Amino acid sequence: MQTCISKQKELTIDDIIKYYSNGESQNQRIGLEYERISIDSKTFKQAKFKNLFETIKDFSKANGFELIFDNETIIGAKNNEGTSISLEPGGQFELSLSPKAALYDIHFAAQNYISQIDYIAQKYGIKFFAIGNQPKTTFKEIEVLDKRRYKIMANYLPKIGHLAPAMMRETAGVQINLDYKNSTDAKRKIKAALFISPFLTGFFANSPLRENKLTKYKSVRALAWKYTGSDRCNLFYKGIIDHSYKNIYELYANYILDVPMIFISRENNYLEINGKITFREFMKEGYKGLFATLDDYLVHQSLCFPDVRLKNCIEIRNHDSQNLDVAVGIGAIYKGLLYNDKATDEILNFFAPLTSSDLEEYGFLAAKYGINFNVEKLNLTADKIVKKLLYMAQFNLDKKEQRYLDWLIDLANSKRCIADIILDGIKSNL
Numbered sequence: 001m002q003t004c005i006s007k008q009k010e011l012t013i014d015d016i017i018k019y020y021s022n023g024e025s026q027n028q029r030i031g032l033e034y035e036r037i038s039i040d041s042k043t044f045k046q047a048k049f050k051n052l053f054e055t056i057k058d059f060s061k062a063n064g065f066e067l068i069f070d071n072e073t074i075i076g077a078k079n080n081e082g083t084s085i086s087l088e089p090g091g092q093f094e095l096s097l098s099p100k101a102a103l104y105d106i107h108f109a110a111q112n113y114i115s116q117i118d119y120i121a122q123k124y125g126i127k128f129f130a131i132g133n134q135p136k137t138t139f140k141e142i143e144v145l146d147k148r149r150y151k152i153m154a155n156y157l158p159k160i161g162h163l164a165p166a167m168m169r170e171t172a173g174v175q176i177n178l179d180y181k182n183s184t185d186a187k188r189k190i191k192a193a194l195f196i197s198p199f200l201t202g203f204f205a206n207s208p209l210r211e212n213k214l215t216k217y218k219s220v221r222a223l224a225w226k227y228t229g230s231d232r233c234n235l236f237y238k239g240i241i242d243h244s245y246k247n248i249y250e251l252y253a254n255y256i257l258d259v260p261m262i263f264i265s266r267e268n269n270y271l272e273i274n275g276k277i278t279f280r281e282f283m284k285e286g287y288k289g290l291f292a293t294l295d296d297y298l299v300h301q302s303l304c305f306p307d308v309r310l311k312n313c314i315e316i317r318n319h320d321s322q323n324l325d326v327a328v329g330i331g332a333i334y335k336g337l338l339y340n341d342k343a344t345d346e347i348l349n350f351f352a353p354l355t356s357s358d359l360e361e362y363g364f365l366a367a368k369y370g371i372n373f374n375v376e377k378l379n380l381t382a383d384k385i386v387k388k389l390l391y392m393a394q395f396n397l398d399k400k401e402q403r404y405l406d407w408l409i410d411l412a413n414s415k416r417c418i419a420d421i422i423l424d425g426i427k428s429n430l
Contacts, residue, residue: 011283011292013253019294020249023312024182028339029099030331031177031313032106034114035321036128037135038091045137047091049145051124055093056085058120063113070147071268083109085117089150090142090169093117093128099177099313103335103401107328114324130327132171132207132221132320139165148270152263153303156274163227171221172321174204176334177313186314187248188348189338191240193308195351196337196389197318198359201307202366202373203386203408204330206320206418214426218419221320222367225305231259233305234363237356252310256301257283264290265299307363322418325404332404336393343392353377370417383415 038047053074060067065077068086076086082098095113100106118128129135134142144154150168157164180186205219217223225233236255245251260275261282271288279300283292301311307318319330337343354377362382365373371382378385390412394405411418 011294011297013250013257015294016253016297017247017249019298019312020186020252020310021183023180025179026181027099027101027179028335029101029179030103030106030335031097031099032110032327032331033094033096033175033177033315034110034324034327035088035092035094035172035174036130037133037172037321038093039127039129039134041122041125041127044135046134046142047126049087049091049143051121051126052087052091052093054124055117055121055126056087058123059085059117062116062120070149073146075145075147083113085113087145087147088168088172089144089147089154090134090139091145092172099179103328103332103397103404106331107324107404110324110328130172130206130321130323131209132173132205132219133166133210133224134170135207135209136212137170138211139169142169144169149263149265152270152272156262156272157229160231160275161227161229161233163224164229166220167224167228170210171207171224173221173317174319174322174327174330176316176319176331178316178334178338180314183247183249186310187240187245188344189314190248190308190310192338192344192347192351193314193316193334194237194241194359195347195354197307197316198362198366199371199382199385199389200330200333201318201363202369202371202382203412203417204319204322204326205366205370206322206422208419208422214423217368218370218417218423219320219367222318222363225307225318226364226367228305232303233307234356234360235259235304235306237306237359241354241356241359248310256297256304259300259304261300262303264296266290320418326408326418329404329408332397332401333389333393333408335401336396336405337389340396343396346392347389351378370419371412371415372417383412387412 040047056074056077060077065079068076076084078084084096086094144150201222207220208218210220239251257280258278260278261273263273264271309315371386373382390409394402
């Protein structure tokens with residue numbers, strides 16, 4: 001790797017804050033990032049990468065997408081409208097849609113692409129499972145995609161979180177992206193999303209199986225993320241929940257700056273850091289002749305994994321993968337709750353008694369029990385909280401979009417989460 005001889009313009013926290021300010025939008029769009037587990041249809045183990053590459057190439061050719069490479073490895077494809085498909089470390093297949101205002105536009109676009117992907121993949125002996133965790137193969141048997149970033153992460157992350165290998169190679173989720181108008185709006189949305197995150201994690205728990213047998217958890221995926229590294233997951237809960245502050249951009253940046261770095265990328269080369277310095281130290285002193293740029297910061301923040309993440313949008317990342325109708329329903333919940341000021345106010349007031357420690361505890365309970373646990377500070381059970389959130393969200397949607405929550409409300413009224421459907425099916429076949 002070539003190193004810089006002279007120092008570039010110093011990156012400052014004001015530059016980072018400006019990046020978040022530039023992400024502000026008066027729109028109220030929903031973005032969907034939708035992962036599924038890739039399975040060999042004969043062995044039900046990890047799908048072979050060579051077959052996933054062929055699926056991407058065929059899809060790209062049919063839709064006019066541009067292939068994306070890491071050196072010579074196909075890692076995805078994209079169009080010029082912001083939609084892409086990509087492979088995650090363990091071969092999980094992700095569709096990332098360009099943001100849209102209407103839920104039915106998201107549903108239509110996603111269904112179009114998903115149906116094509118599924119049809120093409122059949123030719124190569126691949127099936128996609130919309131669940132939160134690989135049900136049969138553990139990370140010990142799952143090959144990591146030959147992408148340099150993933151190889152470095154696979155080497156470093158297990159040193160700080162013992163379930164990081166499972167997170168990388170076994171899990172799949174649904175991520176919802178939201179616009180924010182300004183710092184105040186971003187703060188309100190992020191805080192509200194954090195308050196409700198453990199309850200929706202539990203409701204959308206969809207991964208009770210691992211190693212081809214039942215576990216003690218309803219979301220193995222959620223558990224894996226809890227043990228991926230305390231310096232990367234939920235890292236700003238205390239700041240946003242427990243303390244008063246003025247600027248969410250500055251608060252968030254300061255947390256990210258103190259996270260140890262994994263690597264630096266320059267001119268298609270990677271320099272491994274492996275936690276030796278934080279990004280704040282990199283900004284102040286440089287590293288081996290290299291000095292921090294905004295691009296470095298953007299890569300570094302993408303290697304931090306809180307349930308709710310701030311970029312040029314708000315990413316809400318705490319849900320197991322679901323079938324597409326349910327995935328769109330997740331978007332409907334956040335649209336109804338966080339794109340309505342009165343609903344957001346109600347959430348902030350209702351959950352105000354909870355601390356960051358409470359949310360951390362409820363996150364573990366959600367992973368284990370779904371929505372079958374007590375929330376003593378609110379004098380409610382988790383299932384009743386979920387019902388309250390669903391009815392609030394549905395009330396704030398138009399009639400065309402309310403239908404995405406009908407089935408979810410019925411499920412919540414039965415005091416069950418998604419994983420309970422799987423468990424009921426297993427019990428009925430015993």
